[in-house]
Amino acid sequence: MSKIETIGLSVYYGDGTVCGLKAVNITIEANKITALIGPSGCGKTTFLRALNRMNELKGAQTKGKVLIDGIDIYNGKVDVIQLRKRIGMVFQQPNPFPMSIYDNVAYGPRIHGQRNENLGTIVEESLKKAALWDEVKDRLDENALGFSGGQQQRLCIARALAVNPEIILFDEPCSALDPVSTARIEELLTELKQEYTIVIVTHNMQQAARVSDCTAFFLMGELIEYGKTSQIFERPKDKRTEDYITGRFG
């Protein structure tokens, strides 16, 4: 079942010179992990941020359509707030707020109007899903900035889960982490895909090969090739994909 579909999605940045995205058509499946790979500056993060309209913050112009469950999110009637509630995002650098673990996770639901008595449950469930509960259950009121990078990143995942999204976007979530923390997050991703649709940008090809079901290869703002991960890595159709996979450039 397709969850996200883009039709002729192009993104330009303010001055028009910086290459954004050029007419990307792609269909992303529900309850799968889709990896976006490519050399840096190739548009994969731009693509990711087009899915929850975060590009707008940097003054980007978007053309084409992004359909989520068949609805174009760039349609003038769509409320970007509701949209972002349905689409969680985890960033490259762990970015917990400078407040307690509990408040970090409760931040979203609290603002979205959850009653205080429900918050405890939401926080616990979110932290459990993010595989962080056992490590922090006795330290919920400690400042999040005092935890390790890997823990902070899992906290950010829990924070995103707490608003009950359907899709989670990961923007190179492991690039700032050590190998052990990376392994934990990868393990977590495979668990999360039972419930969520996951799109992950990564510059690490082993990671894409390990965790993803489908892989999209971007180059200079264009989608070059998209298919099952095994196919992309074992029998790439495009010469450029093959060059990238085998490490001839990028």
Added chain:
Amino acid sequence: MNRGEVAEKLVKAGLLGAALISVAVLLIVVAYIVLKGVGTINLEFLTQAQYRFGRGGGIFPQIIGSLGLVGVCLLFAVPLGVASAIYLAEYAPNNLVTESVRFFVACLAGIPSIVIGLFGLVFLVYYLHLGVSLLSGGLALGFMILPWTVRASEEAIKAVPQSYREASLALGVTKLQTIRRIVLKSAYPGIITGVLLGTGKAIGETAVVLLTAGSGLESFLPRSIFDPVASLPVYVYLLATTGNTSEQLERAFGASLVLITLFLLMSIFALVLRDRYFKRMRGRGGG
């Protein structure tokens, strides 16, 4: 050691001396005021009103008056300054309007305090009929510290990592909520530092208060914001320039000591707070 090295050493010592002069001046002035003023400080001095043109009594109305003026000043300048700063840091497009706001904030900061005093006198006291009063004085001081509040707040807000904003927006939180719950919450120590430094400026300001708030020797407390108020700096000014008895000079020293204590407390608190705040921000390591 050859001549070149000796010359280097001498010049270095000279440079060090120059650098230490400012510290020395600060210490000498503070020490002098403390030594001369400490004998005057007692409970009566701090809790009584003056009589016979400062020959007797204390400075209670002056202390309360100064605090009141600063209070009105902050009530005006802080909300306005912080709001301006939020606009400049979070909303302002890079256009002519924004540029001119920044330009005029700089202009306001450059206007000599006596000119602000004159403006307070003609605009607040006469034109708006607020009279020589606590309200006029406080507002005039507010005009004076507004640019500092704007700048300090803008810097503090800009120092909040962009990643906090993105994380909050990505959770489907509105921009306004993000500013309220994340940006201001992270920026407030920086804002408070700026406000404290502004307060230190306002509490010691004499010319503005002299022209708009009162003669400084009032021995009563204002009953409303439309009453004239006494203040520490004006009290010091009058006794120091017109007083000719040792009682008056002693009291001027005592009041100076109280004034400088209030100022130093605020500055030190502000500097410590800023130091901690920036350490915490840096401790975030780019996140």
Added chain:
Amino acid sequence: MSDSAQRCAGAFGSFRGGLAERLVEKLLFICALSSILIVFFIIAFILKEGIPVLALGPDFFFGMTWKPGQGQFGVVPTVLSTFIVGIGALGIAAVIGIPAAIYLAEFAPEWLRALIKPSVEMLVGIPSIVLGFFGLMVLVVFIRDNIGGWGECILAGWVILAVMTLPHVISISEDALRAVPRTYKEASLGLGATPLQTIRKILVPNARSGILASLILGMGNAIGETMAVLMVIGNPNIPWIPSSVLEPVRVLTSTIVIEISYVVWGSTHQHALFALGVILFSIVAVLNAITTALIRKGIRTGCR
């Protein structure tokens, strides 16, 4: 289309809270405009009050006598004294401040910087009335007993204003010196120049617009300063052009403060004092504009 719009409303809601958001943005914008408004009001009101006397033209701008009682409002002696006091103070501040900035930027160990920088910042804020009082009780007495004259004089004004200007000169000059690219310095040292030669030939020339900016800003502050200078320069009854640094003088700010308390509101004298305010404002505005231009220029050339 309407079908899809409805589904949108179901799935993503519609513009909930969008109005409040935009209202607050407008409100914040209005607050941001307040600074512009205040500056305009200040200029308008000071100018309006000053115009009756500014309109006297040459009699005001080039007049040599200020005798309010006889309707004479010549500002030349006052303006001249203001510049004499300001420039002298600046000279002293430069002689101490620039070396101090060089020391802080180039040689000071971290702990000493951590001691000096906050002291310098605090010195900026010390209530000027307290500095003035100190000047009156210590400096004026010292000059009277050891150098001569009344004690309350230009020299005392120079010293007190230099103390007040010093922090600005030190901190802006230090920033300018630190902004000179390290590579220039390393290149010079690498060629065998001593640290002092490097400072003289490379650092100071490259930082000169920043240093100049600090001096001009300092002068603006010195000329606009009121209470401290008022208390130590003597303020003779009639402003005059001094012939020695040991003579008392009157400057723009002190004249305004001393005379404003006994003018009749609405009299020519009151307008004359506001006209002095206009002159003071204009001088300081020009100096600040030059400072800003210099700092900008410094940024453009890459080394302030």
